[in-house]
Amino acid sequence: MPFVRIDTMRADSDRLDGLGRAVHEAMVDTIGIPPDDKFQVLTSHDGIRYDANFLGIQRDDDVVFVSITFRSGRTTEQKVALYKRIAELVEKYTSVEPRNVFVHLVENQPTDWSFGNGIAQYIA
Template identity: 40%
Template sequence: MPFIRTAVKKGCSAARKKDIVHGIHQALIDSIHMPEDELFNLLTEYEPDDFFYSRTFNGIARSDDLVVVEITMRRGRSDAMKKDLYAKIAENLQKCAAVSPADIFIFTHENDYSDWSVGNGAFAMNIVQQRG
């Protein structure tokens, strides 16, 4: 179950926020085969004066509309799956929310089941072990 944190510039409309979240979610379903009901995306807004970033890092021309996508997920996805995920997020956000691919900054954190509790204070490793 990936947990997503998405940051957008303050003033982003509610409809665009929803489109961004949907685009990320669909990319996770399509590329890493995440179940549809595993939607956990905490979207926050940043003030332009509170987020400093290079508009030219790595030769990419970024605007003032940077979208940051931080994905925390269980270890085990191949580099090919991640490459596909990043490409699909960029494609979906461009198509569904008019976000330029140059303005999408994505990174992942990977950990194990023992690092999660997804409800009722239950240790996720116990749930995985019970399922077999």
């Protein structure tokens, strides 16, 4: 049930597919997401604004923004493992260096989801 949004610049369909694959595989590996639980929006932009040196990390136009919304309950250790695994797999599948992988997590509750038909499936 995570909802993933991935934004990057000037990416072709192969790169977008690799980014989506990397993030999904990392979630399966580290936080127990079922393999068939995939909801992603993959977007390529002509431009993205970012600080090229925030926190001393040198970014360039290969920057990838990953935002994951999911139900609360993961430990700090699971989140740290997720960040690391996403960076590893993004590099493996797309050659984007880990320094260019920015991950943002948003936690919510079961009442915050409807998967269709205007029904809150998790609170029925």
